[in-house]
Amino acid sequence: MVAYQPPHTITPSIVNLIARISEEVGRLTVLADNSKELRLRRINRVRTIHGSLAIEGNNLSKEQITAILEGKRVVAPPREIQEVRNAIAAYDRFDDWSVKSEADLKEAHSVLMSGLIDEFGVYRRSGVGVIAGERVIHMAPPADRVPTLMQDLFAWLAATDDHPLIASSVFHCEFEFIHPFADGNGRMGRLWQTLILKGWNSLFADIPVESLVFEHQEEYYYALQQSTKKADSAPFIEFMLKMILDAVLSATPYDTPHDTPHVKALVEAVSGEMHRDELLSVLNLKDRKSFRELYLKPALEAGLVEMTIPDKPKSKNQRYRLTEKGKGLVYN
Template sequence: MTPAMDGDLSGNQGAGTGYQPPYTITPEILNRVAEISEAVGRLTVLADQARVLRLRRINRIRTIRGSLAIEGNTLSEAQITAILEGKRVIAPPREVQEVRNALVAYDRFERWRPETEKDLLEAHRTLMSGLIDEAGMYRRGGVGVMADSQVIHMAPPADRVPQLMGDLLRWLATTDTHPFISSSVFHYEFEFIHPFADGNGRMGRLWQGLILARWNPLFADIPVESLVFEHQAKYYQALQESTDQTDSAPFITFMLRRILDAVMISDLQVTPQVTPQVTPQVGELLSVIQGEMTREVLQTALGLLDRKSFHERYLKPALDDGSIAMTIPDKPNSRLQKYRLTDKGHQWLAQHSGG
């Protein structure tokens, strides 16, 4: 068990201050908070309410799809939309139930208070209804986090969960830390405690969204979870690094990057702008990029066999007009090279989907 859960919080706890999760405020964290705050302020001022309402359902569906996909749910945005509209969907019953539960949970967002244990348990009961017997109750047994067949984290014993969650919720209720940081700290500590028999990942992401939405209602409709899904491997890596370091700074940094990405995309969706002009081939390429992808994966996703044609008609034009960027720009021929969307690429996608 790490000091985060034992209360041995060297350097982060003064006399009489009570429970304090260990985390370090790095320069990048401060810079990200400033960037996100600026973008949220701009979004709040410029957002056309009618346009926001039109995008609300789209983003809610993306949020649900992203969070459940991380847990292995295979339903597409189209299938989730069909369930929302009451249509019959041919899919595994458990996955359909997960979607129905999530739709109900996100509809109840405004009635839950993030620092209240009763609401936390009700949210878990809503998310996991019909999926596990212990929905809405803390776990009664031990649980470990697996990576393939290896246990990478043993959660604290079940008899400590009520006390640990009580400490964490009291800290959340009293901290004066910025919600961008406190929500990320809560998310990490929640996953470390792993208070439920199942559903901890989706609950942690839901609760971070709730903390942010209480600070600014815009976050109820900003699909942060879809960006987390696009960077799923880094999400788990950040959790593990924070556990190894007994400091949630790596996870805070990861989440702030995803929050900033989501806010910037939402800004592009609601702010009238001139759509970047791209060729049909570049448009196809932008449409298949998810997170960071290698040339081989992109070429396969487009169904293209000719490497030279792919490079000349798709990849090079997209790089030249700034719609995509290399992840290792100083080593363009690196075997580890991947490609990602830029703000310009996100803008094209946002306005294309909005149309």
């Protein structure tokens, strides 16, 4: 029997989210089996790396990350380029690592943080805290407790009967609480959760959960704070499951993004410059989340639709219009 049990309550909301995710993953697995690869597999990988590093302050665009992935020269701060190269190398090593191996976790940290910090691949030797702006939002346990806490966490992960969706979220939450490394804890926690999910279903190697977390960064930190405050991972589990569901919904396999009926419908609905609510009305949609994930984001990523205020994506005055590429599409 495992001595340590991370405290986590399974709420009705969590149960419902697991059911929805399982259903969508099942549907996606069937679709992917009939397709050569997941829709825009490379773009999903770029979205994952961009999301995880952007949370940590990396300013490289998706286009720059794509160029690095393709071996092209990019003019940018050397540290940010190194972060991207390390992340690419780490995600390429997924098949080499066991989620239950503490040694593999340290090796993954070495790959992610090599050339960025002095103490990579080893647990921290001093105190650390999580800082948001000028505010300290979490002080991690003392460094001398880290080895025991991590051994307990891995022992629990190896023995737990919890569904992987829950186990991965609990591990992620506990990992961030312990903050075992001097730096890189955020990206490591997210990477290891993805690795646990990949063990449940291999599709998660190419589902960009981290890009959704980046878009909801404040909620991510708030959920961590709430779980720490309540000594219960439930708030964080629920948050991560919502992000996972959104990511799965956005990962429908199609050869190109404008092949989807959702994107076709959106492109045909855009007339001039339109507010999101106008588009929802024209498309006869009520669920804003589904509209964002299935219609708007793929159209934006494909360069078919653009924002009128690109530097303020969440502006209440934001409108959307067709690009020249979008205007050039003709659907029969």
